[in-house]
Amino acid sequence: MQVEAYVGEEMVLNMGPQHPSTHGVLRLELETDGEIVKKVVPHIGYLHRCFEKHAENVDYPGVVPYTDRMDYVASMNNSFGYALAVERLMRIEVNERVKTLRVIMAELNRIASHLLAVATYGMDIGTFTPFLHCFIEREKVLDLFEWTCGARLLYNYNWVGGVSHDIPEGFVDKARQFLREFEPVLKELNELLSYNKIFIKRTAAVGILSVDVALSYNVTGPNLRGSGVKWDLRKDEPYSGYEKYDFEVAVGDGRFGPIGSCWDRYYVRVWEMAESIKILHQALDRLPEGDVQEKVPKKVKPQKGETYGRSEAPRGELGYYIVSDGTGNPYRIKVKSPCFTVLSALPAMAKGALIADIIAILGSIDIVLGEIDR
Amino acid sequence: MKQYFKDIFESVWTILLGMKVTIKHFMGRNKTLQYPSEKWNLPERSRMRLFNKIEDCIGCGQCVRACPVDCIYMTTEKRGKDELPIYASDGTPIKLRVPQFDIDMSLCCYCNLCTYPCPTHCLLMTREYEFAVYSKQEFLYRFAKDKPLAPPKPAHHAAHAAPGP
Amino acid sequence: MDAIFSWLSSGIPAYARLPELLQHLIPMVLACLICLVAALLFVLMANWGERKIAAHMQDRLGPMRVGGWHGWAQPLADGVKLLLKEDIIPAEADRLLFRVAPVLVFVGGFAAFAVIPFTSSFIAADLNIGILYAVAITALGVVGIIMAGWSSNNKYALYGGMRAAAQIVSYEIPAVLAILTVIIHVGSLSMQEIVQAQRGGVWNWFLFRNPFTFLAFFVYFLASLAEVNRTPFDIPEAESELVAGYHTEYSGMRFAFFYLAEYANMLLVSCIATTLFLGGWTGLLSKPLLPGVILFMTKALFLVFVQMWLRWTLPRLRVDQLLHMCWKVLLPIAFVLVMGSGILALK
Numbered sequence: 030m031q032v033e034a035y036v037g038e039e040m041v042l043n044m045g046p047q048h049p050s051t052h053g054v055l056r057l058e059l060e061t062d063g064e065i066v067k068k069v070v071p072h073i074g075y076l077h078r079c080f081e082k083h084a085e086n087v088d089y090p091g092v093v094p095y096t097d098r099m100d101y102v103a104s105m106n107n108s109f110g111y112a113l114a115v116e117r118l119m120r121i122e123v124n125e126r127v128k129t130l131r132v133i134m135a136e137l138n139r140i141a142s143h144l145l146a147v148a149t150y151g152m153d154i155g156t157f158t159p160f161l162h163c164f165i166e167r168e169k170v171l172d173l174f175e176w177t178c179g180a181r182l183l184y185n186y187n188w189v190g191g192v193s194h195d196i197p198e199g200f201v202d203k204a205r206q207f208l209r210e211f212e213p214v215l216k217e218l219n220e221l222l223s224y225n226k227i228f229i230k231r232t233a234a235v236g237i238l239s240v241d242v243a244l245s246y247n248v249t250g251p252n253l254r255g256s257g258v259k260w261d262l263r264k265d266e267p268y269s270g271y272e273k274y275d276f277e278v279a280v281g282d283g284r285f286g287p288i289g290s291c292w293d294r295y296y297v298r299v300w301e302m303a304e305s306i307k308i309l310h311q312a313l314d315r316l317p318e319g320d321v322q323e324k325v326p327k328k329v330k331p332q333k334g335e336t337y338g339r340s341e342a343p344r345g346e347l348g349y350y351i352v353s354d355g356t357g358n359p360y361r362i363k364v365k366s367p368c369f370t371v372l373s374a375l376p377a378m379a380k381g382a383l384i385a386d387i388i389a390i391l392g393s394i395d396i397v398l399g400e401i402d403r
Numbered sequence: 404m405k406q407y408f409k410d411i412f413e414s415v416w417t418i419l420l421g422m423k424v425t426i427k428h429f430m431g432r433n434k435t436l437q438y439p440s441e442k443w444n445l446p447e448r449s450r451m452r453l454f455n456k457i458e459d460c461i462g463c464g465q466c467v468r469a470c471p472v473d474c475i476y477m478t479t480e481k482r483g484k485d486e487l488p489i490y491a492s493d494g495t496p497i498k499l500r501v502p503q504f505d506i507d508m509s510l511c512c513y514c515n516l517c518t519y520p521c522p523t524h525c526l527l528m529t530r531e532y533e534f535a536v537y538s539k540q541e542f543l544y545r546f547a548k549d550k551p552l553a554p555p556k557p558a559h560h561a562a563h564a565a566p567g568p
Numbered sequence: 569m570d571a572i573f574s575w576l577s578s579g580i581p582a583y584a585r586l587p588e589l590l591q592h593l594i595p596m597v598l599a600c601l602i603c604l605v606a607a608l609l610f611v612l613m614a615n616w617g618e619r620k621i622a623a624h625m626q627d628r629l630g631p632m633r634v635g636g637w638h639g640w641a642q643p644l645a646d647g648v649k650l651l652l653k654e655d656i657i658p659a660e661a662d663r664l665l666f667r668v669a670p671v672l673v674f675v676g677g678f679a680a681f682a683v684i685p686f687t688s689s690f691i692a693a694d695l696n697i698g699i700l701y702a703v704a705i706t707a708l709g710v711v712g713i714i715m716a717g718w719s720s721n722n723k724y725a726l727y728g729g730m731r732a733a734a735q736i737v738s739y740e741i742p743a744v745l746a747i748l749t750v751i752i753h754v755g756s757l758s759m760q761e762i763v764q765a766q767r768g769g770v771w772n773w774f775l776f777r778n779p780f781t782f783l784a785f786f787v788y789f790l791a792s793l794a795e796v797n798r799t800p801f802d803i804p805e806a807e808s809e810l811v812a813g814y815h816t817e818y819s820g821m822r823f824a825f826f827y828l829a830e831y832a833n834m835l836l837v838s839c840i841a842t843t844l845f846l847g848g849w850t851g852l853l854s855k856p857l858l859p860g861v862i863l864f865m866t867k868a869l870f871l872v873f874v875q876m877w878l879r880w881t882l883p884r885l886r887v888d889q890l891l892h893m894c895w896k897v898l899l900p901i902a903f904v905l906v907m908g909s910g911i912l913a914l915k
Contacts, residue, residue: 042723050808064727064887091471094514153808155799155884158425161626165434179448179528185514193515194448221424221881226414227800228883384727385886388809411897421881425625429877435629 039067042384046075050153050388053398055372059387066387069379071372076402084362089115089189089329092359097183099364100400102145105138105174106342107400108187113268114338114349115189118331126319127191128270133204133312134174134186135269136305140211141170142343143251143298143305146395150295151222153392154231159222166214169207176200190324201313208306215303223299232292233285236378236390240289246374249367250345251301252394255281255294262341269340274311276304291393298395301343330357344368344395364403368396450515451532453506455546459491459525462499466517466526474510475517478503491523500549508534509542603681611831615643618831618876625880653820658721661817665719670818670825672712677832679705684839685759687849687860698759699751702840703744706795709829710736713804716826717814728813731887732797732804738894739794739801745902746788749781749909750774750844763848773847780908785845787902789871792837794890796830799879803887838871839864846871 045056054075060068080099084092096111097104109131116123148163171181178186178194186193222228238248243256253260261278263271279300281293333355339348345367354360371394379390436443445451462479479499489497518526536542586594616631619642623630635641657666683698695701710732717729751757753774754765766772774781794801805813815826842848846867849860885893 040723049811087471090516091469094471094512094516097514098512151883155802155806155808156880156882157622158428158626158880161628162428165627175449176446177448179446179450179515180513183513185516197446197448217424220420222421222883224417225421225883226410226417227885230889231883231886383886383888385803385806385809385884418878418882422877425877425881428627429621429625431627433624433629434627437629437632 044387050149050392052149052391052396055391055396055398055401057387057391059384061384064383064385066379066382066384069376069387071375073369073372073398073401076398078403080403081362081364084359086358088357089331089359092362093188094183094185097185098399099366099403100142100342100344100347100368100397101182102397103138103142103343104182104184105134105186106142106340107347108185109135109269110338110340110342110347111349112187112189113340114336114351115329115331117338118334118336118351118353119189119326119329121190121324121326123190123324124319125270125317127321127324129312129316130192130196130321131187131269132271132274133196133309133316134177134184134192136308136312137170137173137204139343140302140305141167143302144170146298146343147218147222147295147302150392150395151228153388154228156222156228159218162214162218162221166211169210173200173204173207176203188322188325189329190326191322193322195321201316204309204313208309212303212306215299218299223296229285229292231385232295232389232393233290234287235382235386236291236393237287238289238294238374238378242374242377243289246377247370248345248374249370250341250343251279251297252294252345252367252371254279255297255393256289257281257283257293262339262346266339273315274308276307279304291389294393294395328357330355339365342367344397344400345371364400366400366403368394368398369401372396372401445530445532447530449530449532450513450528452508452529452534453511453517453544454527454529454531455504455506456525456527457501457504457546457548459493459523460501460504460546461491461495461497461523462501463522465520465522469516469520471514471516472510472512474507474512476503476505476507477501491525493523495523501547502549504545504547506544506546507542508544509539600682604678607678607681607832607835608828610835611828612643612647614831614834614872615646615827616640617873618879621873621876622880625877647824650820650824655820655822656817658817660721662719662721665715666817667822669712669716669719670822670829672715673709673829674712674825674832676706676708676712677829677836679708680836681832681839683759684836685763685843685848686864688760688763694758694760697757699747699757699762699840699844702759702836703740703747706833706836707736707740709833713814716818720814720817722817724810724812725814725816728804728806728810728816731806731810732814734887735797735801735804735890735894736795738891739791739898742787742894742898742902743791743795745899745906746784746791747840747844749784749902749905752906752909752913753777753781759843759848763843763850766847767850769850770847770852773845773850775845775847778909778912780905780912781845783901784905784909785841787898787905788841788844789874791894791898792841793875793878794894796833796837798834798875800882800885801890802879802884803890806884808884834872834875835868838868838875841871842867 039060039062042059042061043056044059045051046054051057056072056075058070058072059066078098080095083095087095093108093111096107100107144163144167148160151159174184175181177196177200178184238252238256240256240258243253243258249260257280259278259280262268264278279297281288281297283290283293285292331353333353335350335352337348337350339346346365347367348365350363350365351359352361375390375394379387382390462477464477464479467475467477479501482498482500491497513528515528518528616639619630620638631639631642633639634645657663680702683695683702685694713732714729717725717732750762754762756762766774770776775785776782797804805815810816815823818826842864849864851857851863
């Protein structure tokens with residue numbers, strides 16, 4: 030009885046939709062007791078743009094620009110997955126050059142996407158400088174993309190049966206130069222942010238995502254690998270010739286605390302960038318000759334049927350379930366979004382954390398609301 | 404106790420490391436481009452504003468069908484039998500008049516899908532990117548030069564017909 | 569103040585004929601004005617400087633357009649903008665407290681400049697308890713911050729205010745203990761006497777006098793960072809968590825007051841650290857080559873630069889880690905330093 034007298038009222042704090050660090054338009058309903066958060070309820074849907082309905086009303090090539098706009102910081106990987114799924118539906122096998130080009134673009138895009146994730150994560154923890162240091166490098170990747178296909182963010186590059194442009198002359202050298210310049214930046218980032226004691230203190234024992242919880246929520250990608258599970262579609266279910274590349278799967282090792290913490294998830298991304306550099310070097314070495322548009326069909330009309338294609342996007346397993354009724358427009362497209370599953374695991378991760386930890390956790394799962402709401 | 408002092412030492416050491424990085428950048432060169440006075444040289448393939456060379460347009464409507472956001476509005480009319488035959492610059496005969504060829508750049512998603520099917524390559528994306536305007540209507544670019552013979556029929560996509568002049 | 573008084577009475581013959589109250593009041597007001605104007609000028613300069621420092625640490629340029637040379641007039645333009653902005657008070661706010669809070673924060677920061685000895689003669693008020701006054705009057709700022717947080721009727725502002733209360737009150741203790749290590753050696757609370765005790769070259773500065781005062785400098789510097797809410801201790805206004813903390817609801821000139829107070833406080837704690845540990849207006853050698861005010865400001869501005877440097881390097885601590893650091897790290901160290909310093913002073 031007496032204890033109850035001292036239990037205060039809980040305060041409901043609305044974090045978002047306008048908030049500096051909800052990574053888009055997300056609203057978190059926090060039930061707080063002082064600084065301690067008792068309960069988190071994410072509210073989504075502010076960025077809903079009817080992707081799936083739109084896709085039913087445009088033809089197959091017309092869906093590609095829409096897929097770009099789902100996870101707008103990793104557009105190459107989105108259209109990559111879509112192109113793979115439709116090609117499987119149409120039983121098209123693209124040539125080696127297209128495959129390698131797609132891998133190059135996807136890995137460059139992965140670097141750009143992870144740079145953004147790492148940079149904004151630094152900002153969530155309260156330091157601004159790594160943000161701009163990362164963005165300088167990201168700009169270089171975007172320059173390479175703009176040079177290749179003319180757009181900096183939404184590329185419309187991976188078409189069904191090919192890619193929109195072959196790489197321009199001198200691209201290989203430019204890309205190699207970027208990779209050479211990028212490696213020291215990663216080292217610098219580690220000095221400035223990753224191994225900073227304050228940063229470690231803020232992230233290492235926070236937001237533990239245990240393997241059981243991660244698997245039961247179907248968390249994929251770097252978030253799952255941060256919990257120590259070696260699951261990467263590029264290794265476990267290779268597509269587009271990934272089996273030929275020699276790279277390691279980055280997993281969290283719990284170096285500074287329990288495994289599956291925010292720091293582990295963060296560091297998996299840093300590590301993956303280093304692995305992407307390895308893949309890129311190999312891909313640039315082996316780039317075979319060929320026509321990048323030889324299989325692009327004039328009219329994309331898959332036969333009746335359905336397929337599920339998945340690929341490893343920077344945020345996890347991105348799946349497209351496509352039903353075709355034999356016409357030029359897809360009958361139904363359903364997207365399995367990696368961000369959505371990991372956001373649904375947020376309440377489990379954030380229970381009993383402090384308000385500052387909520388931000389740290391939310392930043393470490395690296396969600397893009399454009400993909401969750403679609 | 405040992406951990407306590409180790410923590411303090413590590414904190415100080417990593418903070419000094421971080422300060423080293425920032426001071427290095429402080430002394431180093433900046434990478435800003437002072438935009439209106441210095442400009443980034445756009446690569447050849449840059450996809451910015453759409454442009455239609457209307458003299459070469461044969462009015463086939465493939466771009467309208469390709470556009471995933473329906474931002475191209477086109478109406479065509481048959482050319483009269485008594486009119487002189489005209490040809491596009493690559494020799495394709497032009498059999499249709501194009502009294503309306505409007506592109507709403509505020510809807511355009513810059514995907515470039517409309518330019519690929521164009522048989523005479525008259526529709527293309529230019530490198531022009533500074534086209535901010537004061538009202539949304541000004542984003543409607545009208546390329547057509549032919550005067551309509553009959554009063555204009557409803558646009559191809561009647562649902563989002565172009566706003567009036 | 570006495571210098572102004574003697575200068576006025578000797579320079580203007582009619583001055584002695586004024587009523588006695590006015591004779592003393594005018595120099596007082598003048599001294600206040602000089603301090604205020606100097607501090608405001610510093611704030612404008614520091615605002616510009618911080619943007620430039622931040623920008624260059626991030627490979628940017630910062631403001632480059634207003635005023636021509638490297639955008640030097642940017643803070644002026646911002647000041648004008650803030651003055652002209654609509655003054656918004658939330659409908660549910662406590663209007664009186666909401667209006668008083670920024671003034672209180674501002675006054676707390678600026679009033680402490682009265683006891684800063686810029687040179688051997690230029691000091692607005694050479695109180696014999698100068699350092700105590702400075703510590704006490706800066707503590708006024710926290711009242712204003714809590715007021716702002718409470719009166720805004722905004723949950724984020726409330727969190728900011730509560731965090732500020734916990735943080736600033738806690739960090740006063742190690743700061744005062746660090747000051748105490750110096751006071752033990754000087755035997756006086758007067759700012760001028762503290763500086764006088766450090767005359768005779770760089771080895772006489774308390775920073776290098778003995779290991780205890782050496783460490784006390786760092787303890788004081790860290791604690792003062794926390795007192796003025798600078799990164800890594802800026803949790804009361806933690807942007808990524810609390811939007812803008814206690815001044816979330818403030819706009820226009822009232823917001824500018826918080827801003828001015830923050831920069832004035834930065835200079836203030838740097839000035840106090842300079843006075844206590846870096847020899848104040850004394851030079852590196854026993855014979856001063858430069859005017860005292862230049863030496864003083866050079867040292868103080870260097871410390872301000874270090875504050876900015878830290879801000880643009882470090883992430884932010886969490887509220888429990890912040891208090892952990894205060895009570896379990898800085899406070900025990902400060903106690904040891906006071907004891908050691910006391911033993912050395914015994915001899």
